Amino acid sequence: MKFSKTPLKDAWVIELEPKSDDRGYFARAFCKNEFDELGIESNVVQVNVSFNHKAGTLRGMHYQKEPAQETKIIRCTQGAIYDVIIDLRKDSPTYMQHFGIELSAQNMLKLFVPRGFGHGYLTLEDNTEARYMVSEFYTPELEAGVRYDDPVFGIEWPIPISVISEKDARWPLYNEA
Numbered sequence: 001m002k003f004s005k006t007p008l009k010d011a012w013v014i015e016l017e018p019k020s021d022d023r024g025y026f027a028r029a030f031c032k033n034e035f036d037e038l039g040i041e042s043n044v045v046q047v048n049v050s051f052n053h054k055a056g057t058l059r060g061m062h063y064q065k066e067p068a069q070e071t072k073i074i075r076c077t078q079g080a081i082y083d084v085i086i087d088l089r090k091d092s093p094t095y096m097q098h099f100g101i102e103l104s105a106q107n108m109l110k111l112f113v114p115r116g117f118g119h120g121y122l123t124l125e126d127n128t129e130a131r132y133m134v135s136e137f138y139t140p141e142l143e144a145g146v147r148y149d150d151p152v153f154g155i156e157w158p159i160p161i162s163v164i165s166e167k168d169a170r171w172p173l174y175n176e177a
Contacts, residue, residue, distance in 0.1 A: 056162030060120010079128025
């Protein structure tokens with residue numbers, strides 16, 4: 001795997017390095033040793049799958065409060081998403097900044113999201129699936145979020161949002177959260 005830093009402190013883009021032959025390819029998708037060598041938290045306790053029927057489906061911007069803050073490793077395994085993270089760690093030099101990247105089945109990129117970040121994505125194609133490896137068990141009573149269209153973050157989504165849950169549409173603005 002190849003690891004590239006993002007503009008946000010402690011967040012990484014991870015590129016698979018497929019070894020191809022006439023059968024197809026083989027690639028390591030996760031290696032605790034490689035994560036540990038770079039000081040990237042590598043504890044995974046749960047793997048989640050999200051399937052979305054329509055392009056323009058937005059999920060986010062979610063995070064879990066302490067003590068259930070989690071790291072995430074996100075990969076799009078079918079279709080394509082525009083994945084966005086926001087640094088919500090008040091002691092971070094990149095506090096309140098966001099980063100967006102296209103993850104797709106074709107480009108095979110993954111995104112490592114540190115604890116204390118908000119996360120969400122917008123599907124760019126119909127029938128899109130994303131997989132998350134997370135470091136903490138989902139704790140519904142500690143789930144929180146901020147609005148995907150909060151002007152304080154200024155996220156520019158690449159296509160119009162056509163599907164969003166009522167809960168995601170009603171997350172508070174950050175200064176109200």
